[in-house]
Each structure stands twice: as structure tokens, then as C-alpha cells.
Amino acid sequence: MTTIQQPRILGAGVDRVDGPLKVTGQARYPNDVNLPGMAYAAVVRSTIPSGRITRMDTTAAEKSPGVLEVITHENADHLGEAPATFIKNPQPPLQDDAIRFYGQYIAVVVADTQQNATAAAGLIEVEYERHEAILDPHDPRAERIKDPWGEDTAWGDVRTALNRAPVMIDQTYTTSENTNNPLGLFTTLASWDGDTLTLHDSNQWPNMIQQVVAAMFGLPRDAVRVLTPFVGGGFGAGLRCWSHIPLAVMAARHVGRPVKLELTRPEMFTGLGHRTSSINWIRLGATRDGRLTAIEHESLTTLPLDGDEYEPCSSVSTWSYASPNVTARDQQVRLNIPWTNFMRAPGDAQGNFALESAIDELAWEVGLDPLEIRLLNYAEVDPKTGRPWSSNALRRCLEVGAQRFGWSNRNPEIGSMRDGHELVGYGVAGVSFFWYQQPCSAKVIVRGDGSAYVRSAVTDIGTGTYTIMAQLAAGLLGLEVDQVEMQLGDSSMPVGTAAGGSGLTAALGSAVHDACGRLIQKFVDLAGTDPFSPLANVPFEDVAVSEGRLFRKGDPTRGESLARILAVHGLTELSADGNSTPNSPDQLGMTPAGARGARFVEVRVDEDLGRVRVARIVTVNDGGRILNEKLARSQILGGTVGGVGMALFEDTVTDKDTGRIANATFGDYLIPVNADIPDVHVEFVGEPDAFNPIGVKGIGEIGLVGVAPAIANGIFHATGKRIRSLPITMDEVMD
């Protein structure tokens, strides 16, 4: 489409367009919304992990001040099945007496105030028939699911290659359960108006909530409107329709008033899923000079009794390094635990820790520099298919990162770099992130004054979607960024996909690109019908756009503004719909590559105490075309902090006897604080990606990946101690 120039405002560090709203408190998050006559809900959760409810006494709760309604499985509405949306959604709550995990919703109390609802919720008496719970992934009674997604992969002959390999690494790497913990407490405000329903709801995919709620309550999809213009973070937690949402809807129907249900922090630990723990068995075969001959990667992750989860930890081993023989297999095991769910870089975060630790072990085994071994086994093409990558600047990430970090100053000897009683270690890890994109749509409208607005049902979870899409549309329409108004987070707008999987920028951006192209075409066609237009008889291919004007390429004087074209034709606005679907790898003859990255970390280990401090981090990433370097940097920084958390702190602890999450508060579930985060150098390299028309690769998740293995690899360099489980504790380092 020749009218669209290389957009000049892209890449610039434009400030968030929603920044002023957020810092002045005018951005209305779901829990900020209040409606006339609104009542408040509080949930009651099970206190056993497995069994059934034999008796519930709600008498005291019903008599408690301000209480409007108490709903249990005995008086809950019968709801329809929750459809799967890419993955399964929890089936409707309160439909039977079965308890599948500790913390399952067993009642909801509605009252005139939050305090009264919460107080009454504490008065409900429950008796259970307890069944033996299965909580340990190694429990032989637990149901195991092999090849859960039909994605187990093998090529070559790994067995033979491993048997013949002069050098072999055979190790097990484990990661703990982590909880997403977005700062914004997930809230649903449900409001019925006859047979139509409006939800102000915290989620990452308004159309998904709309679809699932409509199905459960037997409504046409159009009868449900989901509003999520702002959400206080998600990190994956908002990618399913969790059970508190239908609870709020049911409660609102029972009391005939709008009902707000805001989860508490402890409820956020059981109600929104969490990152599965993982066990990764890795076997690497290599030549004595460090060239990989085989990679075998098997993983075991966890599932709740009645859910599913896509967490292919082993898949990173199928695309990260060149190896003639590869086997990658995943298994899942069902336990009496709260739902496992996507959390920033699902599968990749755990699998990359295992693979990048193993590659580091191989480097030490064969006496190669850990950076060298990664370059030696570089996947120049997709190792599985032999196809070229749509883009891949991992080599550049590693080289630039090494230079910025000063990798050449590293003394390869273990424990050789000391500062007082601290041992200094350098660690590196490479990251090859998965690729993901789903269909998406958007509408772009130019108004009579020449300004534009862009609409899509998708939500901006804080990543900067509002801003980069305004930049993109402005660039494509020849407008300034402040001439483009963004309208997102409303399920009644053009159907949008999830803000997840690092896939939204490519999906929505391609839809906006499509819509803008169609819209310019409409303007050109319109001008062509006006014999007095300077653009009359100018073919579409010869038209360019800038400063709100269409003009003939090479002759900027011969043109007409968008506003004038509308005026001449008596139009108040002109719009176009845009759609995007992922391209076909077969047609393009290339493998779509996700983002790529390299992490360089300096750790300092107190040799007497085992305390690990991260002293500095260099993170270099290839995200294809970077639409806004300032916001992209924020994404990588946030991911890096999450990576430090995964490496050193985050651990959702389940009590082995009761299945209760033992540390479900921010006082006990530790995430990094400012004092834990050192200087972080962020840099981008690479070229526009060839797989989508705007050249982007999502970077919302990759920042987290690779931080943990780089830290663990640094600890090995500092101490000679190989830590193969996350989080890394002082006890283990001292052990």
C-alpha cells in the first residue's frame, strides 16, 4: 500500500497518552466505578482441598446487619456451561457440593456495605466430608496427562545421539509456583437492566468475558457489555473468566441491584490462577568442543482437577539452538490445587531457566565461555523446519549485550572476582521467545475536523496499547498523535483479541494498519469523484499522506486535506473497518519468530551468608520494529523485575497437609522492592519483522525470561554452586 509512508512518529519516546488521566486519578478502573443503589458482595471460600459440603448454616449471616442475600450451592441459579476460549474457563460456581481445592468459592454474601458483606461472610458455618487430597505432583494416584496439546516434538534420533555423545549434561531443574499479583484488585461490578447486563470488570480480554458470561446466563452475546478501559495490571491473570465474575452477575440478579465484588489480596491468590511449578528434565549431548548433538527436554507441570492450561515448558528447546536431534515432551498432573494459569511468559519462563542453565553447565563442562557456546550453537534458521526466521537478532542481542556489560572483563575462574566478603559472578542467558498472534479487528474514523479516532474492544493492561496505537494510526493517517483519540476496552466495539501472549501489538496493530489503508483508499476514491479536487485522476498508488493532507507524491502542493474532502462531500466523518489474521508460515516460507533477547547479570554473593544481590543487569532485546522506545523500555524493565522476583523471591507456598496457600499476602509472598533492583540497562536491536505488515514482535513478556538463569549462572561463576531450583534461597547457596 504505497500511500502509507514509513511513519515518522513511530519509535519516538512519546509519553503515554493515558498518563495524565492516570496520574490525576481520572482513569476509572473497574473498582473505581460506583453505581446508584449498588450493593457489595463478599465471597466465602472452602477450607478443605477435597471433599464435599455436608451442611451449610447461613442463618446468622442472613440476620447480620445490612445483608440482602446469601447464595450457596443450595439456592444458586443453574448456569450454562462455560465455553472454552482458546483455553478452558472455570465452570460456573456454586453448582454442586463438591470441593476441588482449598479456597474454592462456596458462597457469596451481598449487603449494603462492603463491611457488612465481609462480616456476614464470616458467620457462615460449613461442615464437610473430607476426601484425601492429592497435592504432590509425584503422587502416583494423580492423573497424568501426556502430550496435553499434541505438541510433543521430535526430530533426528536423540537416543542414539545421546548414547554416542562424548559430553552429556543430564540434570533436573525445578521452578516454584508463582502468583501473578497484579496490583489492581480484580473487581466485577455487575448491573442488570432487564435482560441486558453491563460489567465493569478487570480482565485482559473483554470479548472473552462477554462470550463466557453470555453463555453461562443464556443471553445473546449482544446483551452483555463488558467495560475494561483500564485495568490495574494482569500479567496473564485476566485471560480467563474467573468464577467471581458469574458470582457477581448472579448476585446482582438475586438482589435486583448493581453488585460490586472486589477480591481481596488473599483471594487473588486462589481466585485467578497462578504460574504452575515445573520440573524439567534436560539431557544435552555435545561434542568435546561444545557443539550440540542432542537436546532432550521433558517437563511436568500441574493442573487443577477440572481445568486446563497451556504451559509447554519444553518447547523452547525446539527453537532456541541448532541441534540435529531434539525431543521435547510435556506432561501435566492434576492436583487439588487452585487453577494454574498463564503468568507472564508461561512455559517459556520455566523452560528457558532449565535450558539456559543446562547450556551453561555444558559450557563449563567443555571449558567454553558461556557466551561463546551460545553463539556456537546459534539457530541461524528454524532448527525444526530449516526455514528462515521472519527475523532473528539474537546474535546481535548477545554481542551488543556483552559489549555493554563488559563481559570481556570476566575472569573465567570460579570465585576469582571478589570484593570484600562478596564473591562476584557474571551470568548470561539467551532468550528465544514464542510467537503468538490471533485475529483482531479495529475501526478507524476520521471526523470532519480532520482528527481521528480508533476503536477496538481490546483492553490496555498498562502496557501502552492506547499510546502505540495512537502513534501508529497517526503515522498512517498523516496526523499528530494528539489528533487521534483511542477508544478501547468495550466489548461492543470491533471484536478484539486478548491482551496476552505478547500478541496484541501485532494483532491490533495489523488491524489498525488495515483499517487506515482502507480509509485512505476511501478518501482517495472520494477525491477522485470530485473533478475540482487537486487529486482528481491521481491514482491511489501515487498518493501520499502527511499533516492531515493527501497529496501527489513528489508534488506536495497538489493535495487536499482530509477535512476538506469530507466537507466537499458533505460528510461528517468517514470510517473503515480493519481486520488482521496471522499470516501463514507455509505461504510466506518462513517461521514467525517471537522476540529475542540476551541477559547479562552481575551477582554478588556474600560468601558467609549466602545472600545474593543482583548488582547490575544488561538486557538487550529484539522486538522487531519498536513502536515506542520509552514504553517498550518500561515493559522490559517491568519484566526484568519480575525475573528477579522469579529468581530470588517468588514462591507460592502450599501447605502440604491442607492445600492452603500459606503465604497469600504481600507481607509473606515476596516480590522485589526498589532496594533489590540494581541499575538495569535496556537496549533494543534488530530490524522490522517480516511476518506482519507493521514489523513488530511483542515484548510484553520477554523481559522476564532469562533473568533467572542468568542469575543462577552468575552464582555458579561466583561460588561454583549450581542452583537448579527456583527461587534461589540463601539456605541453598550456603548449603
Add this chain to the structure above:
Amino acid sequence: MDFLRATTWAEALRMKADRPDATPVQGGTDVMVEINLDKGRPKALLDLTPVAELTEWSVESGNIRIGAGVTYTRIIAELADRLPGLAQASRTVGSPQIRNRGTVAGNLGAASPAGDSHPPLLASGAIVEAESVDGTRMIPVGDFYTGVKRHALASHELIRAIHVPVKRGPQYFSKIGTRNAMVIAVCSFGIALNAEDRTVGTGIGSAAPTPRRAVEAEAFLAGNWPAGDLDPAVAKRFGELVAAAAAPIDDVRGSSGYRVHALAVMARRTLGWAWQELRNGGRS
């Protein structure tokens, strides 16, 4: 839950006498968190924040008398020169917001073994001034802690103040947490070398059911009073005796074995700092 608010100290004492089941609340940084997390629901809260006299400190016969409402932030800003150990520990409490609200008296009232102010209070021989309508009791801080989150106050008593002796000589505090700030101690240690009478004070935190002194370590070091270079054997023995005084458990923050080990390291390190300062003839 009843909410009682005292405006004067006399009124607070009367209220506590009438309602011995009332939980006093000052900064609320422990009490309100427990209530919010539903870890118990006191029958009544006795709000002491309006009691102005509690927010003052004064010098009384060689002691600093710290009112029960004096915040950590003020201890750091106003008393660091005279009570360096307590000020160091105060700096490690929570976040600036917590330090702006939290008090040493609150730390004593909660009596958590992990409370940050306990080791320096033990090391400097502080005395808790407890008061009720029946009068005042002076409780040496070592006798104050009676069990995990239990203390020696009678049900009708309130903490009026803490008396902390001002002593010449170095004081240090060290704390290990799983992260670098806003963290509950895995274990902690305080040391005071009292230059005038050549005595030694210690305090161990988060490594026994209650905060406690390492009495044998104190006696050993007093018998090897700093002169010349610190003999590594003395430091090692001191660390061993401190570690031997602990009786830690395994929990989510750390194993008992790690705590014992880390206490010995912290004891050696803080001794090294204190020894150096003593040799330099003042605070370096």
C-alpha cells in the same frame, strides 16, 4: 468490635481497666494488618493516637524515656546520636510509611520474636514502663517477652514508655532478610560495647520463641575486652556462643540451621565493626 478512643493518658488507663480485653492501637502497623487479614478479632480496640503525652521523649537519669507514641522515624531523626543501636534497627523497619506510623512500644506490644527493635533494646538493657490504674511497673526488657507474641503486661496495663540507657561505646545492629527492604527478619542481632563499665550487651531476634540475650557470649566478650586487634579466635568464639544461645525453628523465611549459622556470622561482623569503632575512639 468496640472502638475506644482515649484523649488523655489517664483516660486510656481507665478505659483499659474497664476493658481489659481491648487491644491498644498506636501506629496500627501490626494490629490493623492482623485485623484486615482476619487473624483474630479483638473484642475492642483502644486507640491511643490522640494521647499527646505519649508522643514525647525526654532524658531521665541517664536514660532516654521514649513515649509509647514516638515513631521510628523520630527515633532515627532525633535519637540516633544517643541510641545508635536502636536507630539502626529502626532504619530497617518496613518502609518510610511504616516508620512514620510504627512505634517501639507497638513492637513490644506485638512481641513478635522477629520485631526489629528487640535486639537493641536487649543489648542496651532497656526497661519497659508499664502503667495501669494501680500504678507503674518497671519491667526489664529481658523479662518482658514471655512467649511467641506474648508479653508480661497484665491485662489492665499499657506501655507508657521505654527507658533506654544512654551508654558510651559502639552499638551495632544487623538483620538478614530474604530481600533488601520491607522484610521480616530471618534473624537479627544487636551488640553494645559499654565502654564505661566494660560490659557487653547482646540481643538475638527471630531465632527463638522470644527475643533473647546471648548471656554467655556477653560474659565471654567482657572477659576479653577489646584491646589491640580483634583476635579471630575471640570473634569466632563470640559467634559460636551467640549461635548457641539461639533456638530457632524452620519456617518459610529460613531453616533453623541457616539461622544459627547466620547469627554466628552477624555476631562476628557486628563485633568487628564495634571493635574497630572502639579502637578508633569514637564513631568512625
